[in-house]
Amino acid sequence: MRAIKILDTHTINKIAAGEVVERPCSVVKELVENSIDAKASSITVEIKNGGIDLIRVTDNGVGIPKDQVEVAFLRHATSKITSAEDLYEVISLGFRGEALASIAAVSNVELLTKEEQELTGKRIEISGGKMSAAEEVACPNGTTFIMRHLFFNVPARKAFLSSSSSEGAKISDYMYKLALAHPEVSFKYIQNGKTIFTTSGDHELKHAILNIYGKEYARNTLECYYKSDTIECMGLIGKPVLNRGNRNYEHFFINGRYIKSQLLQGAVEDAYKTLVMVGKFPFSVLHLYLDPSLVDVNVHPTKLQVRFKNPDTIYKAVYEGVSHALREAYLVPQVATEPGPKEAKVEPVIEQGIIDTFFAPRKEKEEVTPQSLLKHNPTDFQREDVNPPSISRLFGNRDSHHVSPQSIDTYEKQLSQVFKEEMIHQSTTEPTDEMIHELEKPNKEYGISRFEDVPLPPKIQVEEKPTSPAILPTDYRIVGQVFKTYWLIEYHEKVFIIDQHAAHERVLYEQFMAEFKANEVATQLLLMPETLMVTPVEMTLLNEHEELFKKLGFQFEAFGENAVAIREVPFILNEPLSPAVFKEVLDRLTHDKLQDIAELKAEAIIRMSCRSAIKAHDQISDRECRKLIELLLALDNPFTCPHGRPTLVALTQVDIEKMFKRI
Incomplete structure (x- = not known):
């Protein structure tokens, strides 16, 4: 066995650098965060060959005092904290005092820095952790840090780096995040001589x-x-x-x-x-x-x-x-138009004046x-020397x-000189020769009672004074039903296309969710109790979480030592819930996923509301459609079904006139 001995400082620094400097992106992160801590309002980052050959970070921050430049490259040297207690109040991005020493240990480094009140700055060079030059020079205020040939003295580390394009992509991604983190700072990011993006630093x-x-x-x-x-x-x-x-x-x-x-x-x-x-x-x-x-x-x-x-x-x-x-927010998607493609593309609504009117506010709220x-x-929690x-x-x-x-x-x-202005692409729907007719004949299977029997959920009942006499506009016109699935609603200069299944599904979902939150879930007694075999661990969990199952609508009792008898199940939207859901809940508990219970409940409600809602190709009358619209628009979220699909989209008169080349 070899003798135990203390490693030299050079070896220690190279080993410790592995924790801080994993790849070129780590270098960029540490240097830019130092610039932000130095109160820089403008930062330029330039890299070459994925940051392996060159990383240059230039800022207009406060700079480093000339007599402290060498100290800054010593391990655990920092101006951010002075004691362990400061760790509980640290606001600066850096505080460990390891970054500069770690970077200098595995690369060739050049640093130029100058304080505003000084006439000259200081320049130093460090190669593999050893200082090779130090001199006073004329340079602009702030700091410029240049790193070349990362891992030149640690070939094993360099061999594990990805390709230069992959390493460059990681740096680009992190630069995006830094720009979003600090909109008050103007960033310029250059990769292989090409400007990737700039930001103005205008706080927006x-x-x-x-x-x-x-x-x-x-x-x-x-x-x-x-x-x-x-x-x-x-x-x-x-x-x-x-x-x-x-x-x-x-x-x-x-x-x-x-x-x-x-x-x-x-x-x-x-x-x-x-x-x-x-x-x-x-x-x-x-x-x-x-x-x-x-x-x-x-x-x-x-x-x-x-x-x-x-x-x-x-x-x-x-x-x-x-x-x-x-x-x-008003989240109605809009069908935009453009020549060429045959399929309509759903684009977000930009101008929402008409939609704002259509979805009139229901009551006063902050x-x-x-x-x-x-x-x-x-x-108010910052120290006095930090801007809140x-x-x-x-x-x-x-x-x-x-x-x-x-x-x-x-x-x-x-900013057109930095990046090319994007074109807003639109798609078009080819006109059809089929005429849209009024569908007045009510469907026998899905009569008006299908909607009248669905009351407004308790949470959306209007208790406060409405802001306007009418909750909904009354001057919209139901054009008719197409493909036995979609309803066309004309309002001012727009046509709203409503998916009857998605709309009804949302209404039913909100109704049961309100009942669940109010602990008013209906249950149904099973004629023949469902027997489920369980393990001793599962039996213990069932006893511990009996109240949870009751809230979900399940009633059960022990049936011997290794089984339970399920006697009642939730009665959701005129249909009993399958006892199999009981087993799913138990499985989640067994695997310590209590946070998923709410999600499981939501999934069950979504599934039942989907089954109970009117389907595509079910023909309903204008009167039924009007009732469905009233129920839908009374909800807090009428824009999507529980699965996330839109319940309605908008098509403007301008879009239609573009299709026919009128404008």
């Missing part, structure tokens, strides 16, 4: 989204805001049409720091339940500000994972903020508007500037 989060994701995303976002005594949540969320097949477009920031959090993802996705299809995920850029003592960012060297002291409070803030923004946002003061977050930090000065669709167009033109 929507402008940052425009620069990164384009006009469609900037136009179709909703302002989100929630504030309590301990937390402030603000940002922009996408309308349901901006859904993706993965979670890469869900962005979360804690006190200006980008993080990954299953808790926050769950809160956002729960708020979008029944608004997006299963397997689709919403677009969101949410900033949370809270007392640093309530969140632990010292979990991992990358600082991407955090721990919350009160996770339930965090969940509620995000869920309530997103839910409120979605409730206050709304979050740009003006009301100004009334909220950000949570504010609405203007993300949304600019609302008194003097509001981001409207027109201002987005103007802003985009000003």
Whole structure:
């Protein structure tokens, strides 16, 4: 056995660098976060060959004092904290004092820095952790950090890097997140000599989204805001049409720091339940500000994972903020037109004046508007030397500037030298020779009682004074039914196309959900009890969670030592729920997935409402259709069925006239 000995400093630094510098993206992250901590308002990042050959970060921050430049490259040297107690109040993005030493240990580094009050700055060079040059030079205010030949002295680490294009893509993705995290900072990102994007640093989060994701995303976002005594949540969320097949477009920031959090993802996705299809995920850029003592960012060297002291409070803030923004929005998709394609493309509504009128407000309620946002003061928890977050930090000065669709167009033109203006593509539907006739004859199987027997759910009963004499406009015209599935409704200069199955399914779903929340779930006694074999562990779980099963509508009793007899099941929408659902709930409990019980309940309700609703190809009368519209539009969310499919879409008169080349 070899003798135990202490490693030299050079070897220690190379080993420790592996925790901080995993790949070129890690270098960019550490350097840009240092620039932000240095109060830079303008940051330029340039990379070559995926950041393996070159990474250059230039900022206009406060710079490093000349007598502290060498100290900055020593391990655990930092200006962010002075004791362990400071970790509970840390607001800066960096605080470990490991980044510069780790980067310099595995690459060739050149640093130029100058403070504003100094006449000259300082330049140093470090290669593989060893300083090779140090001198005073003339240079601009701020700091320029140049890294070349990453892992040149650690070939084993370099061999495990991905291709240069893949490494460059990781850097690009993180630069997007940094730009969204700090809309008050002007970013310029250059890759292999080509400018990828720039941001203006005008505090407008929507402008940052425009620069990164384009006009469609900037136009179709909703302002989100929630504030309590301990937390402030603000940002922009996408309308349901901006859904993706993965979670890469869900962005979360804690006190200006980008993080990954299953808790926050769950809160956002729960708020979008029944608004997006299963397997689709919403677009969101949410900033949370809270007392640093309530969140632990010292979990991992990358600082991407955090721990919350009160996770339930965090969940509620995000869920309530997103839910409120979605409730206050009008989410009717619009069928746009363009020459060429045969299939109609559903595009989000941009101009909503007519839709706003059609979906008239039902009662007085507090709304979050740009003006009301100004009334909220950000949570006061920062130290005196740190500027607190504010609405203007993300949304600019609302008194003097509001981001409207027109201002987005103007802003985009000003940035035309950076990226090409996107064209709004539209699709067309080929005209048909078939005529749409009035369908007056009622269907015997689905008479008007099919809708009249469905009362308004308790939660949507109008108890407060309406803002207008009529809850719904009365001057819309039912044109008729097409394909025995869709209803055409004319209102002013638009035609609304309603899917009768999706609309009825939403009405029935809301009805039972209201009954469930009010603990008024109807049950049905089984003529022959259903016997289910269980294990001793499952029997224990059933006894512990008997109240949960009762709330869901199940009544059971022990039937011997290894079986239970299910005597009552939920009676949902005139149909008993299958006892098999009882087993599904028990399986979830067995695998410690209690958080999925609510989801399981929702899935069961969705399934039953889908079965009970009128189907495609069921012909119903105009009177039945009018009743269905009244029930649908009385809901908080009339825009989608429980599966996330739209219940109605809009087609404007202008769209139709474009089809026939009138304009």
